Amino acid sequence: MYLRNAWYVAASENEIGDGLFPTTLLGEPVVLFRKADGQIKALEDACPHRKLPLSMGRLDGDQVECGYHGLTFDSEGTCTRAPTSARIPARAKVHSYPLQVRYGLVWLWMGDPALADPASLCEVPEWGDPLWGLSCGASMTVPCNYLYMTDNLLDPSHVAWVHQSSFGNAACASEPVTVTETANGVIVSRWMRNVEVAPFYAQFVTFAGPCDRLQHYEVQFPCQAIIKAVFTPAGTGHDDAPMHEEVFLMNSYNFMTPVDAHTTRYYWFQMRNFDPDNDAVSRRFDEDVQHAFAEDRAVLAAVHKGMLNPRTAPINLPSDAGPIKFRRELARRIALQSAEDQHASESLIASTAT
CATH class of the missing domain: 3.90.380.10 (Naphthalene 1,2-dioxygenase Alpha Subunit; Chain A, domain 1)
Structure with a gap:
């Protein structure tokens, strides 16, 4: 349905204040927030434990704490604390989205992070003139x-x-x-x-x-x-x-x-x-x-x-x-992207099997 390897506007820059800002792009729940230095970050809005939205938790410094059992994630989605567990579970992580702020807007790359190229953002040659x-x-x-x-x-x-x-x-x-x-x-x-x-x-x-x-x-x-x-x-x-x-x-x-x-x-x-x-x-x-x-x-x-x-x-x-x-x-490009994703998935399965 969507061309995921692309930049999409998630919010206006001035919408991101001191707390957690939930939104949805391409059917995916996302939470945005500012670090102490003002940098904006974006994570999947779902704790990997029971998928409670992280936006229902709280911002603790530069980290997001889940409001259910306190699992805490840094701005890159790595779990740094699991209060109810003897150790941090290996799969306790959330997706972090590549992000750019330009033209007063916050842009997220919704596909493969390795392909996120800031140069492919929409050009506005008059901006700042x-x-x-x-x-x-x-x-x-x-x-x-x-x-x-x-x-x-x-x-x-x-x-x-x-x-x-x-x-x-x-x-x-x-x-x-x-x-x-x-x-x-x-x-x-x-x-x-x-x-x-x-x-x-x-x-x-x-x-x-x-x-x-x-x-x-x-x-x-x-x-x-x-x-x-x-x-x-x-x-x-x-x-x-x-x-x-x-x-x-x-x-x-x-x-x-x-x-x-x-x-x-x-x-x-x-x-x-x-x-x-x-x-x-x-x-x-x-x-x-x-x-x-x-x-x-x-x-x-x-x-x-x-x-x-x-x-x-x-x-x-x-x-x-x-x-x-x-x-x-656009449909041709989406189909090509889907075929490439399928090929990558099959290659990963094959390499794991061997």
Whole structure:
């Protein structure tokens, strides 16, 4: 179901305080905490004795004590104390997850720890650039499978109906899209020429009159999206030529973390090429984007519920070309990972037998 050899957002950095923070990723319970030096660590949220969540215990310095029989684990998952046993059982250990903190988010590697490469994290080239403003965004829980969210983020056309008062307008209804497969995912994009500026963006653009608008919807495996919005005076929109001096640029970074087959945790932030130090602009971005994403949430929750009904099969439209390509390649990668895991397991069994 999941591509495990990948980085997933477990929490916002500011969510991890002085205590134990439980969460779930890819169906696995995890507990996060800070050591005394501020470093964040992540362990399997289950004591190996009777699988009581460690998050129901307590943080003792840099160690986690189980709230059932006091088994205590260091930040790497090694048991350091077993009060009710004469010695520490050999199997008294819990899984420790490779972890990175970047862009204000806590990322966990959910697969083989030996393959955890920080260089494979999503790149945000504008991060820290003083010419770009940051809207810190937020997070929300969406009651749907994460693939319905990747579908949504590879579908520019939906804004014409779901986001009529914000990201969309009539211009977004029928303009054809270009679908491009990359080494890391799928891009769906289109230029819309000589159109009205959509409501959300109209409050920020500095030019008057119609625009050329680029919608760039990119989802990278397994479930990270970069949405680029370009608004430039009509007649000045080009892929290769220098940008107009009044061009509006917004790059929205979106991260979906599957909780389980029916629930997804959604994190995001936006970068913009204007008013980098204007807190009022950042607040408006945050409020309006939160409202628009709440519209998505309502639709996707209903889609998930509707797709569980087996009575009639769903149909696809031409606008589904990008999501279909993404799902097929992701399924291929998951199947390849499963085959590699099976081969490794069989090799281990064979070596043990001999």
